[in-house]
Amino acid sequence: MRDARVVLSAPVAEFVKRGREPVVTQTLRSTAAATISYVVAVRLSSEPAPLTAPLTALLVVQVTLYSTLTTGIRRVNAVVAGVLVASAFSVLVGLTWWSLGLIILASLVVGRIVRVSEFVPEVAISAMLVLGVPRVASTAWDRVLETLIGAVVGLLFNFLLAPPVWVATAGESVEGLARRMRQLLLRIGEGLTEPIPVEHAASRLHEARRLDHDISEVDAALRQAEDSVRLNPRVKEGLLHRVVLRTGLDTLEICTVVLRVLARTLTDLAKEREREALFAPEVGAALQELLGLVADAVVSFAVMVTTDVTRSAETAEARLAEDLDAARASRERLAGLLLAEVRRDPEQWQLHGALLAELDRILDELDLEHRSRRLMEELDRASREQRERHPRLTAAWQWGRRKFTRRGR
Incomplete structure (x- = not known):
């Protein structure tokens, strides 16, 4: 009897859950x-x-x-x-x-x-x-x-009946983009200690280029979310929601561009070393480890950007800080190994340097201090533009919000 209740309650719970979707x-x-x-x-x-x-x-x-x-x-x-x-x-x-x-x-x-x-x-x-x-x-x-x-x-x-707020949907899109970037970074790190066919490396480059289409889809979802918090009485910090998600997507877009350049560098390196291993065993293992840590940091960054609750946001921020610290330590080990390899064989030194520069750029974009500074700049700019564009409307809206808040109390 109990099993029958569970079977019957499952579709009901699913229907209720679907009924709450925007x-x-x-x-x-x-x-x-x-x-x-x-x-x-x-x-x-x-x-x-x-x-x-x-x-x-x-x-x-x-x-x-x-x-x-x-x-x-x-x-x-x-x-x-x-x-x-x-x-x-x-x-x-x-x-x-x-x-x-x-x-x-x-x-x-x-x-x-x-x-x-x-x-x-x-x-x-x-x-x-x-x-x-x-x-x-x-x-x-x-x-x-x-x-x-x-x-x-x-x-x-x-x-x-206020329309639904689409911030959660846009947040899911941002997290989905970050997880696709993570999967690509992990695939790029596979087989670095073996000879890699140029076609295999080029396929990773094409996959990185396809992320541009994903960026466009996430941007459309984000524009919808930005409109949903404008003039919506259910949203207390509409500007903050818009700026947090928009700057987060901008950061991931920059990382996507750098990721495409990284795939291009490895493709060029595969062309130079068609019949030999791409890296020595120790160097390849260190690079694979670093790519995995960077992949985890990208996802942690997306989770931090899309988290609303203060306690959960602090947990996500701490997780990102741990991932970035581990990635930077791994980067230093890789830099030493690459320097030793370049001294032995300086023929492709520029490609090794490019790898480090591209990974440094991703880590710099995900950095918490860089994120905080960028967020404050965008908040100031957006607030200033809004006041300058519609001074009377802004004053009237703030007055209405204060009245609405007092009645809610």
Whole structure:
């Protein structure tokens, strides 16, 4: 009986867990907002099927409150501009092939003028839909009304039910990138005491280049997270969250570039030593050890960057400090071994020096003091730019946050 309860409770627990994910929450929010806007539009609009309202609400209720505000304003501007263009053309000309071409051209130009960004085609679509009906005047204003209903419902929906915060999702993406970098570093350290085919070394170089695509995906997730904490009342330190994750990704991106150069150096060394071991046994073992320690430090850095709780952050920081200390000690042993090997065979001394310089650059980027200094600089810069760009909005938002905090107490 007990086993049966465990079997039955497992799917329920999984369903509850999935229901808390931001993607599921966003799907439910969008569906509810579209349905409510349709119900309101049926009562207020004279159209038999006012589908423009739920369509607008569906597009306005974006994944973040910040993008909801900006998207709603641009979409309403796009529809109103299209309706005005169609109304003007309906007075002058009817619907013919050449007037359709003119209205599309005029709508796209007007869309650029009013700066509706990605909703420029919406201006032309609204104009064509309105121009193609017999009662242009009533249909035009019905379409404006439906758009306003959908936009207002979407905005109110996001104000009353705050959108999910995507910081955790972006943090998972950052950690995933760090773990892929770790796996590549470990693979680069394999077989260093044996002859390595050039094709094998080149495959590691191609793998390092593919990390650029991973960087782009993580950057997209991070931009979404940055928008989710803007103007969100559930986030107390929105700027801090944005800067911590952004600077962390910048550091990993620099390390990715250096990692690609490191793979290039080993590929060049493999070309020079096609029929002999890449390194002597002692040197190869020391380099493999160092690459493993650097790989662990990269993951520890990502965990530290994506950790919110103070105690967990201190633990992650201590772990990173231990990894960096071990890596620096290993680096000193490797430097001595490489120096002895260069003295015996100075032919590829520049490649050995490049290896040390590239590993030093990664360790320097992961350094805690370097991280703290960079973080403070970015926080100061971001705060200064925000105050200079929107002084009144910043003051009003800070006043509202203080009121909200006092009520919460």
